[in-house]
Amino acid sequence: HRPDSYGGCDLYYASLIYDTLWSKCYNLGPVINTKYWESQPSISSDGNLLFFVSNRDGGYGGSDIWMSKRINDNWTEPINLGPSINTSSDEATPFLHYDNQTLYFSSKGHDGFGGFDLYVTELNHTGGFNKISNLGYPINTHFDESGLIVTRDGVTAYYNSNMDDNLNIYSFTLPQKNKSNPVTIINSVVIDSINRRGVKASIVIHEIDNFVEHNVSSNEEGVFACAIPMESHFSITVLAEGYDFFSSNYRLKKNEYSKNIEIVLNRLNIGNKISLDNIYYEFDDYSLKSESMVEIEKFAQYLIANHNLKVEIEGHTDNIGSESYNIVLSKKRAKSVYDALINFGVSFKQLSYIGYGYSMPLMNEDSDDARLKNRRTEIKVTGTYE
Secondary structure (H helix, E strand, O other): OOOOOOEEEEEEEEEEEEEEEEEEOOEOOOOOOOOEEEEEEEOOOOOOEEEEEEEOOOOOOEEEEEEEEEEEOOEEOOOOOOOOOOOOOEEEEEEOOOOOOEEEEEEEEOOOOOOOEEEEEEEEOOOEOOOOOOOOOOOOOOOEEEEEEOOOOOEEEEEEEOOOOOEEEEEEEEHHHHHHOOOEEEEEEEEEEOOOOOOOOOEEEEEEOOOOOEEEOOOOOEEEEEEEEEOEEEEEEEEEEOOEEEEEEOOOOOOOEHHHHHHHHHEOOOOEEEOOOOOOEOOOOOOOOOOOHHHHHHHHHHHHHOOOOEEEEEOOOOOOOOOHHHHHHHHHHHHHHHHHHOOOOOOOOHEEEOOOOOOOOOOOOOOOOHHHHHEEEEEEEEEOOO
């Protein structure tokens, strides 16, 4: 019954500013809310999918589960999850696990034990859902079970039931077949290298081993969060107006449930050097590995957005091999990046390339890790053109 309501029950959002201080509540607007009843939201860990319950027109009867995607900070027209999820009776309390794949919900309409039962399904690669599964007895009974949530490790679930004539909260350990994938929460802040203030930026988190991308944005304070599978090898690329391109990669450990990452951006200036940490080559070759293309495409977008910027692509090697061989190899590797950027639409006027071999090492080579850091591709901002 708020004055900005569209009728019935509406969905609102607020942002956590600090500790227990919250922002003002804002209505999600007429794309999400209607004159009917919208409630029980669940949002994906990257903030880009919203599941909720509504009895609006266009459903299968009773209350249905709907989904909307966030694109460029705007929510799309919600779509009904369809007859594999929704029935002529009521569906309620959707919960998308932090893995952004496993969906739990309650329903009166599917074959079950009576009343609301708890079910699980998985989002598949086509954007649809796999066959649903009833969580079974003794979780489900002839009473009402609903409101299930699952911990980040995918092991423990909490739900409510009126089996004792009162609505109480219960917990249980999920059987292996119904467990979600354990995830790590990435808590990060993007800051200016000079004044240490937060920077609003566009971020891509790329799971290197399985080619999954998460597109997120930092807020005005530079803060963002995302959940990715535990033990992942992943990269982060950051684009922010007026700043250098940023990229780096990380590895998560087993039982690492959260990871704090501070990303420091340098202001865009002539002479700056940018390291492309997620460029990979075949051993002793200049051919780019397929996983390099994610980073190259993002850097191409950066150069296209900064279309008057001129950069030099620098290739560097370790000290294995002769000086002349490494000069040739490093130049060919830089040329591979040059060609890939051209293929992604960057103007040749913005680009040049050079190979330095082992003449500019970052570290003295007394370990494999040092040699790995010296084998790199760097970008030098050389100027601008009209």
